Amino acid sequence: MSIKISNAPYNERVQEGVKNDFMRKAVASAQGRFRSGRQKQADELGNWEDWRTLGEEIRTHTLRNIDYYLEILSENVSKRGGNVFFAKTAEEANEYIQHIIKKKNAKKVVKSKSMVTEEIGLNDALAEVGAEVVESDLGEWILQLDEDLPSHIVTPALHKNKEQVRETFAVKKGYEQSDKPEELASFARQQLRQEFLAADVGITGCNFAVAESGAVTFVTNEGNARMVTTIPDTQISVMGMERIVPTWEELDILVSLLTRAAVGQKLTSYITSITGTRLEGESDGPEEYHLVIVDNGRSKILGTEFQSALHCIRCAACINVCPVYRHVGGHAYGSIYPGPIGAVITPLLDGYEDHKELPYASSLCGACTEVCPVKIPLHEQLIRHRQIIVERENKGNKMEKLAMKGFAKWASSPAAYKLSAAAARPALQPWSKNEMIKSGPGPLKGWTINRDFPAPAKQTFRSWYKNRQKGREV
Amino acid sequence: MAIQNRDSFLDSLAANLGRPRRTQGIERPKWSVSPQFEVLNQASKDELIDVLKKQCEVIHTDFKRTDRTDLVKVLRETIEGYNGKVIVASSDSRNEEYGLDNFYKSAAEDFDVHLWDETMWKENQVFAERADVGITFSDITLAESGTVTLFNNKYNGRSISLMPRTYIAIIPKHTIVPRMTQATRQLHEAHISGNAVSSCVSFVTGPSNSADIEMNLIVGVHGPVEVTYIVVDD
Numbered sequence: 001m002s003i004k005i006s007n008a009p010y011n012e013r014v015q016e017g018v019k020n021d022f023m024r025k026a027v028a029s030a031q032g033r034f035r036s037g038r039q040k041q042a043d044e045l046g047n048w049e050d051w052r053t054l055g056e057e058i059r060t061h062t063l064r065n066i067d068y069y070l071e072i073l074s075e076n077v078s079k080r081g082g083n084v085f086f087a088k089t090a091e092e093a094n095e096y097i098q099h100i101i102k103k104k105n106a107k108k109v110v111k112s113k114s115m116v117t118e119e120i121g122l123n124d125a126l127a128e129v130g131a132e133v134v135e136s137d138l139g140e141w142i143l144q145l146d147e148d149l150p151s152h153i154v155t156p157a158l159h160k161n162k163e164q165v166r167e168t169f170a171v172k173k174g175y176e177q178s179d180k181p182e183e184l185a186s187f188a189r190q191q192l193r194q195e196f197l198a199a200d201v202g203i204t205g206c207n208f209a210v211a212e213s214g215a216v217t218f219v220t221n222e223g224n225a226r227m228v229t230t231i232p233d234t235q236i237s238v239m240g241m242e243r244i245v246p247t248w249e250e251l252d253i254l255v256s257l258l259t260r261a262a263v264g265q266k267l268t269s270y271i272t273s274i275t276g277t278r279l280e281g282e283s284d285g286p287e288e289y290h291l292v293i294v295d296n297g298r299s300k301i302l303g304t305e306f307q308s309a310l311h312c313i314r315c316a317a318c319i320n321v322c323p324v325y326r327h328v329g330g331h332a333y334g335s336i337y338p339g340p341i342g343a344v345i346t347p348l349l350d351g352y353e354d355h356k357e358l359p360y361a362s363s364l365c366g367a368c369t370e371v372c373p374v375k376i377p378l379h380e381q382l383i384r385h386r387q388i389i390v391e392r393e394n395k396g397n398k399m400e401k402l403a404m405k406g407f408a409k410w411a412s413s414p415a416a417y418k419l420s421a422a423a424a425r426p427a428l429q430p431w432s433k434n435e436m437i438k439s440g441p442g443p444l445k446g447w448t449i450n451r452d453f454p455a456p457a458k459q460t461f462r463s464w465y466k467n468r469q470k471g472r473e474v
Numbered sequence: 475m476a477i478q479n480r481d482s483f484l485d486s487l488a489a490n491l492g493r494p495r496r497t498q499g500i501e502r503p504k505w506s507v508s509p510q511f512e513v514l515n516q517a518s519k520d521e522l523i524d525v526l527k528k529q530c531e532v533i534h535t536d537f538k539r540t541d542r543t544d545l546v547k548v549l550r551e552t553i554e555g556y557n558g559k560v561i562v563a564s565s566d567s568r569n570e571e572y573g574l575d576n577f578y579k580s581a582a583e584d585f586d587v588h589l590w591d592e593t594m595w596k597e598n599q600v601f602a603e604r605a606d607v608g609i610t611f612s613d614i615t616l617a618e619s620g621t622v623t624l625f626n627n628k629y630n631g632r633s634i635s636l637m638p639r640t641y642i643a644i645i646p647k648h649t650i651v652p653r654m655t656q657a658t659r660q661l662h663e664a665h666i667s668g669n670a671v672s673s674c675v676s677f678v679t680g681p682s683n684s685a686d687i688e689m690n691l692i693v694g695v696h697g698p699v700e701v702t703y704i705v706v707d708d
Contacts (some may be wrong), residue, residue, distance in 0.1 A: 029689065054506075054509065067485075067497075082475055088482075138684045160687075222682050253510060267619040267621055268679065272675070279673050282673060284599065285632060302491050
């Protein structure tokens, strides 16, 4: 897998999402809980806007000096016995990791949840060299057993219900208990504990690296990232190159913003910062450590008007308030990064060609921009994408251009406008019922496939206004 | 250790930013706001303990408060409450100071106790894996979030607070601070003054949990299922 997760056309993906009643209910309920959790934490602080301002200032400064901070980070990781590999592309990152796996003759790899390893398709690369990969985050493990894909960047199996999880465990792992979430989780604990103990190599992502001392930090709740960094003798952390802070003091701010914005917690159960290899006399932690710093298209965004998209700390707050995500779900975006931030960064990382519909998967209501803990102007960036797609890339539909030309001509003639406004209601009468059109003709069909359209009003605004002026019925 | 492809990688970042590569002289700017220092900044230690106690309800953690005289009694009750037979604990210098050394020795009749021992290497992990209870001191305690900070080292393995079914953190009152800000400042200042940071700094906030199945909160996944904090008045 890579950043692109589907070859189906956008409209088909959306249709599939809209028709999936369970998923839509699950997403709506999850959004409600995530939102109220985030709001409660923001309210409790009382000065949330100051926190956001600080978050934005830190991210802006860090990205402007990213070459400087990455150099310091790599020096410090190296001083503490870690190897650092800078990977320009997904292929380079995967080849380096494959090389380690082969060198260690590793048969089993345990992973903790990491979006960047999904993005570069690491699991397939590991399978190529004969290593068995076990995802250890509960949600990721469920998806791996069921050969399914994440639909949310924080709770990846959001689209699955507990009956489906029970069925998957039963078929793939011989599970015999009920569909109670506690029993399912307890089974996962037992199964995965054995995997941790048997693993040769542990692989994690990275929430934030601390440049000043070379610490790589993981923000988790389940404890699997701690297991992955405690037990295997060889450990590899893969980080998107922008996931870095200057010092421990900025780590505090970004972690505080992340846990509040993502899950409404003051801190998650585990914030774990590991630095290089284990020290003399220590029994836990790796004796061999590798940090892989991945570009994979990110550097193209530096120095452009989209640079602030790299400020993202992957909290998913924008996803949790998005009315479009609510209806179509994560898979419809066709990218491992869904929602507003996915619609902004997917075309930047992977090109417009395969993702040109994504900037339109937004109502531009601006809720995403309002909740972003580091103040990325998401909906404005979506508008810029649209402009670029239409103008610079000249990918506007020819029929659409013709239609727009016709519309301009028609709308600039008062007589033509008046005539058609009056004709609209009788013309659409055959499709109207109770003042709504549920299945419209021609160009209206595209709209009414997914939602209803109000029938044209009984009288036009102009005639209503004229009558009102004369003191008649309003 | 090896650093590969760095120059070409960082040169191209600088080129995209439209300037020469920066290798020195970058200072953190003075941020325009600093809300993190306002949190609980007037609270006394006792008020911070109240905040911690309240937060323990949110994070599904049992809260107990005692003094040095009664610590051993409270600890024993807690272990028995967890039906703990096998115990793994850090070989912290504070064990002696708080009278735990004697407890661990005398408790050997009732429990199977293992103190982390650097000479036993991987045996430590094997023991932690089958332990019912893990016990460590907190190095810095964050009132706001209900977090114990552990500087893991050869006396205090990462596994102790992670692999056993239950976990007990002993919190000396003087370790309590308002929030993560004070802990990260301490880490920053220690770094500046030339002290190497621990190979692992663990901020632990209650038991492990997950909401991955239908957004239901499940307490206890890969880490401990139950956690108790024992605050000890100095």
